[in-house]
Amino acid sequence: MHNSPVTFIKPLLLLKARLVQLDLLRAVAVVLVMLYHFNCYIAKIPLWNDIVVNGGQTGVNIFFTLSGLLIALPFVKENLEHSRMPDIYQYVVNRILRIVPLFWAVTLVSYTCREHIQLYEQLRPEYTITDIWLHLVFLSSRLNVLNPVVWTLRIEVLVYIIFPLLWWITLRWNKYIIHHIYPITTLGFLFFLIYRIVYIQIYHQIPYEDIISNLECFWQGILIALLLVADKEQRFFRIPFPVLLPVIVLIALMKLSQLEVSPDLYFPFFRSFCNAGIFMLFIGLLRKRMLPIGIGIRAAVFISAISYSIYLLHFNIYYNMVMPLMQQALHTTVINNWLYVLPSILITVVLSLLTYGLIEEPFLSFKNGVKAFTFKNGFATVLYNKRRDK
Secondary structure, three states: OOOOHHHHHHHHHHHHHHHHHHHHHHHHHHHHHHHHHOOOOOOOOOOHHHHHHHHHHHHHHHHHHHHHHHHHHHHHHHHHHHOOOOOHHHHHHHHHHHHHHHHHHHHHHHHHOHHHOHHHHHHOOOOOHHHHHHHHOOOOOHHHHHOHHHHHHHHHHHHHHHHHHHHHHOHHHHHHHHHOHHHHHHHHHHHHHHHHHHHHHHHOOOOOOOHHHHHHHHHHHHHHHHHHHHOOOOOOOOOOOOOHHHHHHHHHHHHHOOOOOOHHHHHHHHHHHHHHHHHHHHHHHOOOOOOOOOHHHHHHHHHHHOHHHHHHHHHHHHHHHHHHHHHHHHOOOOOOHHHHHHHHHHHHHHHHHHHHHHHHHHHHOOOOEEEEEEEEOOEEEEEEEEOOOO
16 A cells, blocks of 8 residues: 555645746746846846856756656656556657747748858858758757757757657666665766766866756756655655755855866866755755745746747847847947846847747647636736547
């Protein structure tokens, strides 16, 4: 009775009440990425610039962890309830509808307007039709000059492909893995730390966009999904200062990263400790305790709903729309940076709302759970309704 599927799956059933926490994390992630790309430096605020400098990578790591958590949950549920794989066809359809339509639309617009993109003007790469097709199916990085943020999508798609295969291979041992989740968690963090140290020693460069190094975030997202099921008594979730402590650790690490220390020495530990802080932040937020639904949470839900559009659009809006127009209008290249930032944020949000309503939402409505986008009290609300069986 202790190991029954119902007992295992009970904490997982509580996750619907925790979707607000995931929205909050997604909103924080996209804001950190925007702050970094928009160069939002304010010298008079302590620690602010350190957060901006490290915010881009931290935001990406939060996104990766979220992806690992969300793709693993249906697999964990099916495994523990029925000892089988979930509907792979529906899984593939959902993943495609989630990322491909908007990515193709943004790529088409970027390619059409490539003569106005600064990186393209500087490098002038020659494209073939093969390069374009490979880029559209996430197999080539040659068109990254049109939108430098899309390198993360290539890693996401790789995980989407390999995860079901790895889960199927380990299907018989998944319950064993869940029962030994704590030593596995410790060994995993040690593995990625050692990998980064060895990588730097061999290649003499920092593995910022290296696939294996970035897999750590997906892996810890999968661990969180397993912990939600395995830790029935919520022992792992009973940590002091569950949210505040990881935030303090992350900010302290960001400050320490600015010290005059050799990157070869501090980077492996800095990256691993930052990911551990993100891991504990997820654990702290995904406890049973609910967050009060106020204006801040409603704003987070709003940003979360359009976060994918914001992520794909913000870089080109800042560097290839607002900045050139402002410089041309004022006949100077020396402008207060916040004159770029404020209109960039406004334009990014407006265009993201449009792309969500015109591209993302129509395609997402074909998913098994029909997704409707509505407005209430000025904030976006995402409603999930089960499709009626015919």
